[in-house]
Amino acid sequence: MIEAILGNFYIIFYTFPRMFVLKIGGSALTDKKTGTIFVNEVAERVARELNDEQCVIVHGVGYVGHKLAKQHSLHLGLQDNQLAWARLRVEVKKMTRIIVEKLVEHGVPAVEVSSADIMRASNGKLVSFDVSIIDEFVKKGFVPVMHADGALDDVRGLSVISGDTIVTELALKLGVSRIIYGTDVDGIYDVEGKVIPEIHELSSVELWEVDDFSGGMRKKIEEALRLKNVDVQVINLRKDGALADVLAGRHAGTLIRR
Numbered sequence: 001m002i003e004a005i006l007g008n009f010y011i012i013f014y015t016f017p018r019m020f021v022l023k024i025g026g027s028a029l030t031d032k033k034t035g036t037i038f039v040n041e042v043a044e045r046v047a048r049e050l051n052d053e054q055c056v057i058v059h060g061v062g063y064v065g066h067k068l069a070k071q072h073s074l075h076l077g078l079q080d081n082q083l084a085w086a087r088l089r090v091e092v093k094k095m096t097r098i099i100v101e102k103l104v105e106h107g108v109p110a111v112e113v114s115s116a117d118i119m120r121a122s123n124g125k126l127v128s129f130d131v132s133i134i135d136e137f138v139k140k141g142f143v144p145v146m147h148a149d150g151a152l153d154d155v156r157g158l159s160v161i162s163g164d165t166i167v168t169e170l171a172l173k174l175g176v177s178r179i180i181y182g183t184d185v186d187g188i189y190d191v192e193g194k195v196i197p198e199i200h201e202l203s204s205v206e207l208w209e210v211d212d213f214s215g216g217m218r219k220k221i222e223e224a225l226r227l228k229n230v231d232v233q234v235i236n237l238r239k240d241g242a243l244a245d246v247l248a249g250r251h252a253g254t255l256i257r258r
Ligand SMILES: Nc1ncnc2c1ncn2[C@@H]1O[C@H](COP(=O)(O)OP(=O)(O)OP(=O)(O)O)[C@@H](O)[C@H]1O
Pocket: 024, 025, 026, 027, 028, 032, 059, 060, 061, 062, 063, 163, 182, 183, 184, 185, 187, 188, 189, 190, 207, 208, 209, 210, 212, 214, 215, 216, 217, 218
């Protein structure tokens, strides 16, 4: 009897479609120091290596977004700088368009879903995020593509919601089984510059640290550790094969699991 019940759970568990979130990091898409753009190359690699599991893609803004955001102090909110916010949107959407086009060219049914239309913030914090539209696109067989964006904010007018925050919220609300962060590094480095294969708590690792506008790796680990039962993997998207490896269940980069 018990075996029959467990058998049913087993079938339900293994036949329920698995969903993951892929963040195409701004660090993979652009060189944050020199401004060199790798959007075509990285989008093409992702398109080649994706499998047919259900997935949502969020891309970061890298050099393109961070430069404009810094120049116009967008982190302070809406301050008679509407044109700067609009320019930022134009530049980021160019990246989104290339990513969506490459995916579609390679047979992935990607559709852009505009994050700013379904998010609201309050004093810089995301307070509402309607994921029902994303959920429905995924269930209908599409791969939604979103990006870090300025969300309407009842205190600051507008505030930047990072790609990493969108990723975590998606994971919490859609119940995904894993998150893959694609970056320009082979994983998360320790102080000696060696990739840490697995992280289970922040206090047990000594990280190599560099300053980053969006919080770099420490923020990613903190966000990852907010999640239960989700595997978070940090891999290199500037190189062939890492995405294909993790999707096939092989180890690559750093795995963060609470
Ligand atoms: N311990 C660490 N191990 C590896 N990389 C680290 C570490 N600490 C900081 N970094 C930096 O973090 C970067 C990746 O995080 P970053 O926020 O810059 O990228 P991203 O999230 O892909 O970009 P975006 O925020 O634009 O989407 C790497 O390029 C690296 O320079």
